[in-house]
Amino acid sequence: MLDLKIVGGRIIDGTGEPSFTGDVGISGGRIVSIGKVEGEARETIDASDLVVAPGFVDVHTHYDAQVFWDPALSPSCFHGVTSIVGGFCGFSIAPLTQESAAYIRPMLARVEGMALSTLEQAVPWDWSSFGDFLDRLDGRIGLNAGFFCGHSAIRSIVMGDRAVGEEATREELDQMKALLGKSLSEGAMGFSTTISPSHSDADGNPVPSRWASREELVELASVVADYEGTGLELLPDLEFGPGTAELMTDFSLAGGRPVNWNVLTLSGTSKSQLDRLEHQLRASDFARSKGAEIVALAAPSSPNVFLTLHSGAIFDMMTGLWGGIFKLPLKIRISAFADPETRVRLAKDAAAWAGSTRASARIGRLAEYTVVEVKTPENKHYEGKKIGDIAAAEGKEPIDVLCDIAVADRLLTSFMGPMGGDDQESYEWRGKIWHDDRTVIGASDAGAHIDMIDTFAFSTMVLEKGVREHKVIGLEEAVHQMTEIPARLMGLVDRGLLKTGWHADIVIFDPNTVARGDIYSRQDVPGGEFRLYADAKGIDHVIVNGVPIVRRSVHTGAMPGTVLRSGRDTRTVGIPATHKDTELVT
Helix, strand or coil: CEEEEEEEEEECCCCCCCCEEEEEEEECCEEEEEECCCCCEEEEEECCCCEEEECEEECCECCCCHHHHCCCCCCHHHHCEEEEEECCCCCCCCCCCHHHHHHHHHHHHHHCCCCHHHHHHHCCCCCCCHHHHHHHHCCCCCCEEEECEEHHHHHHHHHHHHHCCCCCCHHHHHHHHHHHHHHHHCCCCEEEEECCCCCECCCCCECHHHHCCHHHHHHHHHHHHHCCCCEEEEECCCCCCCCHHHHHHHHHHHHCCCEEEEEECCCCCCHHHHHHHHHHHHHHHHHHHCCCCEEEEECCCCCCEEECCCCCCCHHHCCCCHHHHCCCCHHHHHHHHHCHHHHHHHHHHHHHHHCCCCCCHHHHCHHHCEEEECCCHHHHHHCCCEHHHHHHHHCCCHHHHHHHHHHHCCCCCEEECCCCCCCHHHHHHHHHHHHECCEEECCCCECCCCCCECHHHHHHHHHHHHHHHCCCCCHHHHHHHHCHHHHHHCCECCCCCCCCCCECCEEEECCCCCEEEEEEEEEEECCCEEEEEEEEECEEEEEECCEEEEECCEECCCCCCCECCCCCCECCCCCCCCCCCECCCC
């Protein structure tokens, strides 16, 4: 008898080939038959008028900490995701010492938007090796989950306080390589790092990996070459300035692996936007000319980004006074934002940033920010209004409006930055990007920035916006791009397709209604904290390793996920194994 039978569905197998109507039989966590399935089953799901597809693969998350307080890994599980990979940008939480944990907790709170109270209350922080960390998760997670070993984690252990501010000695680099190798041997899926100026720690200083020499980065990348089923990730300066493509190419060559980077975005179709896009993708062309591989993770939509002057995330990317003001203690920072002379300097620095050709130039357009949520009752009438409109109505400068409202809230006011890219033309470009063999759909950041961005719903956004609304990608191809392609990039064994003998990771959805619901704030985070959340629409069933975890859009409570370990659950992806079929047509 079968464990589960799905009958009468529109089967999209993940290969990109045309769909067909049929059944799927499941036994022992594997797909045992596809087509016309005979025989009885303990449970039968009627999938008439629904799509039956492989579960979606999320190749860039930060669920490392959330897994301890939310092993279901919501909201990803409700959006059809069945496998996730975490530990990116150098920010894994293993390996660990008590000394390094004292630094990593506040660092994560700052750089990845995880509430410090939640990290302190809901995560045990009592493992040491990477293997210890993975062992804690066995048998208690809802999705298949693997994790990269992060540069900042191992640098903090080996170098202690010197990890921030200094380069490693030869002896320290050798120790880091040994610790990385041990972590890979224990199941870490790869090595991750960042050199992005957007990544600062709790004190406002560059995170440990940003102090590494080129030699350190490349030598650490070389370690993965000795371990089966491992990969590489490097978050670059998104401007891809001089030497960036060369560094990433050497990084790839050293490890003999594709390097994925986060995040390729499109917030409009101006000449400067498209020039930036092509400049970033040319890094892949350069790498290929040298026998290496660089893969961009492409965002499926323009994210809603909610910012505060309390955390300073994103604002602190700007140079000048903005780069240093968030290093100040909160009380002094509040006073600084209230000071007229400081505001003049901040406004000047923001204007200079906004006038640059940087991809992040829009951060400096203060007048275009929208007030999302205020804490002070007398300022509630500002919610939903743009800073520039308020300034014009009250005869003030935008910097004064921004700071006045924020200071009244002890800097907890949330603002939404200027974004674009929701029009038809932008989506037509996204369609080209998704088909380009230099990209993979991803960049969800799920589990991080829980008070700031909504990109966790990448899968339903592609199906809603890309397939149904803007029609820039076919349904079979969209499924292919979110299943087989990312599974192949990560080297997942027997996942990413509906295929006899493969793991039964399956999503069943209504192609006519699948969508991301409205974004709202949800107070279900330990410590009484809030997170941005969006329910999924049209995702009827989600099955992991043959076990239903979502049934009629409600979680079953089952936790059948596999902790993905390199070499056991992954195979080595060489260069250029991630190539797709077409290139961007400019």
